[in-house]
Amino acid sequence: MIKIDVDMTKCQHYGQCVFEAPNVFKLNDDDKLEYTATADDSERANVEAAIDICPMQAIFIVD
Amino acid sequence: MTKPVVIVGASMGGLRAAESLRRFGYSGPIIAIGEEPYPPYNRPPLSKEVLAAEVSLEAVAFPQRPATADVDWRLSTRVIGANLAGSSVETDKGDVIEYSKLIIATGLRAKRQDYPNNLFVGRHVIRGLDDALALRAALKPGAKVVILGSGFIGCETAATARKLGADVTVVGPAELPILRPLGREFASEVKRRQEHAGTEFLMGRRVVDLIGDAVVEGVVLDDGTQLPCDVFIEAIGSHPNIEWLEGQDIDLSNGVVCSSNLNARKASEGYWPDVYAVGDVASFPNPIFDDIPRRVEHWNIPTECAKYVGARVAAELAIEAGAEAEIPTADFKPIPSFWSDQFDMHILAFGLLGLADESRLIEGDINDDFVFGYYRAGKMVGVAGIGMRSVVQGYRKAFEA
Numbered sequence: 001m002i003k004i005d006v007d008m009t010k011c012q013h014y015g016q017c018v019f020e021a022p023n024v025f026k027l028n029d030d031d032k033l034e035y036t037a038t039a040d041d042s043e044r045a046n047v048e049a050a051i052d053i054c055p056m057q058a059i060f061i062v063d
Numbered sequence: 064m065t066k067p068v069v070i071v072g073a074s075m076g077g078l079r080a081a082e083s084l085r086r087f088g089y090s091g092p093i094i095a096i097g098e099e100p101y102p103p104y105n106r107p108p109l110s111k112e113v114l115a116a117e118v119s120l121e122a123v124a125f126p127q128r129p130a131t132a133d134v135d136w137r138l139s140t141r142v143i144g145a146n147l148a149g150s151s152v153e154t155d156k157g158d159v160i161e162y163s164k165l166i167i168a169t170g171l172r173a174k175r176q177d178y179p180n181n182l183f184v185g186r187h188v189i190r191g192l193d194d195a196l197a198l199r200a201a202l203k204p205g206a207k208v209v210i211l212g213s214g215f216i217g218c219e220t221a222a223t224a225r226k227l228g229a230d231v232t233v234v235g236p237a238e239l240p241i242l243r244p245l246g247r248e249f250a251s252e253v254k255r256r257q258e259h260a261g262t263e264f265l266m267g268r269r270v271v272d273l274i275g276d277a278v279v280e281g282v283v284l285d286d287g288t289q290l291p292c293d294v295f296i297e298a299i300g301s302h303p304n305i306e307w308l309e310g311q312d313i314d315l316s317n318g319v320v321c322s323s324n325l326n327a328r329k330a331s332e333g334y335w336p337d338v339y340a341v342g343d344v345a346s347f348p349n350p351i352f353d354d355i356p357r358r359v360e361h362w363n364i365p366t367e368c369a370k371y372v373g374a375r376v377a378a379e380l381a382i383e384a385g386a387e388a389e390i391p392t393a394d395f396k397p398i399p400s401f402w403s404d405q406f407d408m409h410i411l412a413f414g415l416l417g418l419a420d421e422s423r424l425i426e427g428d429i430n431d432d433f434v435f436g437y438y439r440a441g442k443m444v445g446v447a448g449i450g451m452r453s454v455v456q457g458y459r460k461a462f463e464a
């Protein structure tokens with residue numbers, strides 16, 4: 001299990017993360033980011049790719 | 064002794080290249096050489112939220128990962144020359160470093176204009192952390208700010224300076240701000256919203272001289288108008304950092320011109336199999352659009368390039384070391400993506416809007432949130448919107464092969 005944290009004071013809801021880890025991140029109907037707080041270990045690489053591509057550098061894996 | 068992979072340029076492109084090499088299993092030595100005194104940091108906030116709040120390295124530094132802890136970062140070090148036939152680079156510290164593979168990630172620097180009265184105090188550009196620190200100190204409430212250049216960075220800086228209480232005039236040679244690549248209708252809307260928030264535009268004008276003895280006190284426009292100012296910012300585009308490669312057999316006609324797998328092209332014929340380029344400095348063909356090499360100055364490009372190059376280089380070096388590995392053969396075809404924040408305008412775009420011969424409103428309302436499509440010969444080459452992010456994202460599919 002990995003634990004995911006998004007700093008919502010930084011996040012600008014650009015949704016770049018959605019393409020890298022669609023099982024974890026999505027934009028809701030109001031264009032706001034929603035994400036699952038935990039994910040399977042198999043998602044780690046995707047979440048790391050999302051961390052790299054987040055313009056606001058708002059995503060963290062809490063180890 | 065094993066020769067290192069040498070990365071020249073220690074910013075986002077350089078960092079992501081190092082991370083990617085490790086991710087794809089390369090465990091040998093990596094030397095990353097960077098001219099700036101800082102570890103890799105994120106540039107976009109330097110014209111936006113970080114400039115509006117407090118500029119510091121902590122606010123923008125990229126987190127360092129354990130996997131790249133053993134990278135030999137040589138900061139405050141400039142590469143002054145290369146010998147591609149001899150596989151080495153030379154630094155301003157007098158070191159000649161031989162490489163197994165060279166990754167060029169030297170990016171761009173801000174352009175400056177020359178004036179008859181070429182003052183430098185009270186005059187700014189925004190590319191690096193030092194630039195933003197100097198500018199932040201000058202942006203006091205009530206300061207008179209003139210920005211030359213009405214592209215994304217000029218407009219974002221205008222918005223930030225307004226938020227900080229400055230008087231802002233943007234001087235731009237074009238007819239509308241961000242006309243290229245947004246197109247006339249979209250650009251008019253950006254201008255209208257900027258003006259509504261208090262930014263003044265003098266379009267179709269150039270700055271031809273500076274006023275002041277030692278410090279910039281104003282600028283002179285090409286129609287003779289004199290604009291007094293406390294802060295003068297040049298945001299007129301950028302120039303690839305390629306001088307250190309001059310004299311080598313390498314195509315520098317537009318940054319470092321690359322093959323479709325990001326290998327640097329020779330000026331004579333063919334390419335250098337051990338030399339790659341990533342990020343803003345790299346000019347590469349993108350099969351999503353056509354086979355013409357272009358530089359793409361968008362934030363997602365260094366990361367995409369680095370992912371691709373890291374995988375290739377790791378496989379090439381594994382094979383050279385006698386291990387079994389497969390060199391990825393898929394084309395490099397990243398979907399360009401960018402965003403821009405100006406006041407409460409959040410612009411999100413995908414594709415290469417600049418290629419379009421036509422653009423039109425495809426969703427929403429021009430006075431509110433909306434989405435434009437960009438077309439070349441009838442085929443979508445880009446999409447951009449203010450707000451409506453999920454809609455914009457939906458159109459991104461048009462570029463997925």
Ligand SMILES: Cc1cc2nc3c(=O)[nH]c(=O)nc-3n(C[C@H](O)[C@H](O)[C@H](O)COP(=O)(O)OP(=O)(O)OC[C@H]3O[C@@H](n4cnc5c(N)ncnc54)[C@H](O)[C@@H]3O)c2cc1C
Nearest residue numbers: 072074075076098106107142169170171342343361362401
């Ligand atoms: C103010 C600003 C705002 C931006 N906003 C956005 C945005 O909102 N959206 C978006 O999509 N993009 C934006 N961008 C663009 C984005 O930041 C760039 O695409 C990205 O930084 C490019 O990274 P890079 O590593 O290729 O090059 P760079 O970041 O330019 O890094 C190159 C590094 O190489 C070093 N170097 C150069 N020459 C040498 C040498 N000879 N020896 C050693 N080191 C050398 C330089 O000092 C520098 O540190 C913005 C850029 C700026 C400056």
Ligand code: SF4
Nearest residue numbers: 011012014015017054
């Ligand atoms: S990429 Fe970053 S800023 Fe964008 S929605 Fe995801 S977390 Fe938020």
